[in-house]
Amino acid sequence: MEELQLAIQAEQQNIMKLEQEMQKKIVGQKNMIRKILIGIFTGNHILLEGLPGLAKSLTVNTLAQTLGLTFSRIQFTPDLLPSDIIGTEIYNEKTGEFYTKKGPIFANIVLADEINRAPAKVQSALLEAMQEKQITIAKNTFKLEKPFIVLATQNPIEQDGTYPLPEAQQDRFLMKVKIEYPTIDEEKHILSLLTTTTDFDNIVINEIMDKEKIEQIKKLIKQVRIDDKLINYILNIIFKTRENNQYISCGASPRASIALVIASKANAFLEGRDYVIPQDIKKVIFDVLRHRIILTYEAEAEGLDVEDIITNIMETVDLP
Incomplete structure (x- = not known):
């Protein structure tokens, strides 16, 4: 077991570098970052509950960049269709054949923004992806690339026009994390960052890990x-x-x-x-x-x- 402990301690340096890289854009929210990392390093989905403006989307996007993972954001609305998420078959008039156009769910990290605004059909399509790690379009089944993690957000206050998540789907999320307001010092730091940085949107986020490293960490966690x-x-x-x-x-x-x-x-x-x-x-x-x-x-x-x-x-x- 000494080898395992040494391997885990060796990875702490990468975790520290990752958190430092995140701090280029994200102030505070250490609990949210830590819980999302638990989801990614174990291959499980996370439900984030918090008010708008608490950097949920920015955190997920930035984290995907540090991990070298593909990222996709889907804004859930009441008129959303399953095909808007998973994709559909399109007829090509020139060839007279159908071809598959894959949807935004084909990414390593999928941010399902305001997930409780989508109707039951959309929830059903998402549930197959979350549980089976695959998507069915017409007669074709496609395996999703590993890792595949759904990070879903929902607003705890505004319930107009929402569809409560079925218990079966909520149970598929490893954790439901509540996002809190920043402290006054953290918010002051946010204001300072936005007013002194010449171009916040173009801050370069470096890749600290990759898919292979994530798989290695997953194996280490299983041995704990x-x-x-x-x-x-x-x-x-x-x-x-x-x-x-x-x-x-x-x-x-x-x-x-x-x-x-x-x-x-x-x-x-x-x-x-x-x-x-x-x-x-x-x-x-x-x-x-x-x-x-x-x-x-x-x-x-x-x-x-x-x-x-x-x-x-x-x-x-x-x-x-």
Whole structure:
């Protein structure tokens, strides 16, 4: 295991360089960047929830450049069609044959902006891509290039003209990350950056990693150790969400247990360790569970949110 620890520590230099490169354009938002990296390094999708103007799109685009990945942004609207995302077959009058025109989903990182504004048909097409890592156009099936990550955003306030994401689709996201406002010092830095930099849009972002490096990191994360006591700790929390509870109408699925293990191992890697500690679980548990627990009307009537319920459950489960 000493070799694994040395390999993980060697990668910390690249992680540091990546974060420094991101800081050329992104101020603060370290939690969002860290959680997106967990998704990319484990090959999982991330749901970002935050108000407009919090640099979600800029962060995702900049990160794609530092990782040498292709990037595509899709603005979801109520009139969007599945073919607008996955592509379609087009008839060529000169040859008398159909040819396939691939849609914007054929990229390594796909930013699904305001995903909850798209109707059910579009959600269904996206779900196949997220789960099966493939796209069906007419009679043809196309495998999506690895890595393939969907980073979706949604506005928590404005609900007019939106379509709530089905529970089955929400469960496909490894984590749901809440994006917070910057601090006053961070916002002051943002203003300084925009007013002193002659051409902000043309700041050069260097490639720090590539697809091969991401695959290497994915293999390292899989080797990170997690003790049976911590596995039991995770299971005890998950099973608490399924007990008869006046505030929970639907608990977390087995996919939540898997997600907690994956995310905690990735967090341990990002902190330079080859083993998971309880703090790794605590750092990802709210992001993993907040979109997988459905509350009762009674909970909402009493002003309780998912974070309150998760906190209460964690207080009743003993740490190993």
